[in-house]
Amino acid sequence: MKEPAQEWLAQALPQVEADPHAIHRLFPQAERRGGPGARRALLGALHGHHAVIHSLYEAGxxxxxxxxxxxLHELDLEGTAVGLVEDxxxxxxxxxxxAALGPYGSAWLDDHSFRQGVLKCVFMSIPLAAVAELDRRFDAELARMLSDYAAELRAAGRPVPRDVLERI
Amino acid sequence: MRIFDPHIHMTSRTTDDYQRMHAAGVRAVVEPAFWLGQPRTNVGSFLDYFDALLGWEPYRAAQYGIHHHCALALNPKEANDPRCAGVLAELPRYLLKDSVVAVGEVGYDSMTAEEERAFEAQLALAQENDLPVLVHTPHRDKAAGTRRTLDVVRAAGIPPVRVLIDHLNEMTVGMVADSGCWMGFSIYPDTKMDPDRMVALLKEYGTDRMLVNSAADWGRSDPLKTRQVADVMLAAGFGEDDVDQVLWRNPVAFYGQSGRLDLAAGSEAGPDYAGNTIKRG
Structure with missing residues (x-):
């Protein structure tokens, strides 16, 4: 006997394999009925159907x-989902x-959007450790933006976060 | 003291209110879908609003240690506008969402045929989605409207235990008590109910199936009215267990029928990073 959550997922996956649009009804309920990881499993069953992934995101x-x-980085989407990351x-x-600055965003965002995203993380107190492949994407312009922000903070008498100091 | 406000429109409140509510003991809220102060003119306006009730509001609430769930519906006021009726076709996909714990608020505003059609259609949606229903009663011609509301609920065949009839007062509480539905009371500074009258009704009708809310919205209202009722209850001789029943266990029991009420620990810290944008401004 399977657990109810496993049973739910075992029935849901073939429905999505047979008809990708079936995911619209299944995805919202997936975590409470299919347990942790059920949404990721359903997305995998879409085999990179980017139009469905777009509409699923918009309705989510x-x-x-x-x-x-x-x-996103596991779904064989190439660059087609960069609009979702920008959203x-x-x-x-x-x-x-x-999450937008995870492996997919880091791979596909253009330089300007990526730098703005990193700076937004600093503004929102999101640790820079959350940004995937920051070392690879880090450049002189991003260093300048962080330095300028650190100068603003110092002028206001506010502390500069340690992970920003380490980068400038 | 832990407080669950079963009906409050946080969209029209400031972030400071969340802070004050938490300090007063509020740990959970349900925000039913309603109007925006000014009439909507298209379906898209509803969808952005629903998305905010499913996204931004629970996020904002969690940062102040408050669990936020919602009830979704086409509200009675706007059920009369043909430009908005299309939202009924969008509701089924929204009613699947994790933090939707009821259909609401539905019911009558001006007692029109259009309102009745939307009311009946949404009672059916609630049954299809196994969700309880939050029913608004009209502020004008309230007693007649409440009677007709109960007739529509009975005719729909939905079990009374899954229905909360809200905005009751001395004139309408009796018929709802007899119906088996849950009884909701909105406590306002000037209109609707006040804390002393509320406590008098609790003495007369008991604490079972009774829910108290602030319904705080665009009008002159106060998100701390739930706490005031608790204080007046204690001063009037009710025990702490009675207060906990009315202001916590009753809303948990009613909305818990959805199977989606998630009050697990974790909201105290919030799903955020220390000092996020809301706190930092």
């Missing part, structure tokens, strides 16, 4: 969007902003 609540953002970077939800 924060939990669903977070599940999509953190899985997440427009929010003021630290969970979404941090």
């Amino acid at each position: 609540d924060s939990g669903e969007r977070l599940a999509i953002l953190t899985a 997440a970077l427009r929010t003021n939800d630290a969970r979404l902003v941090a």
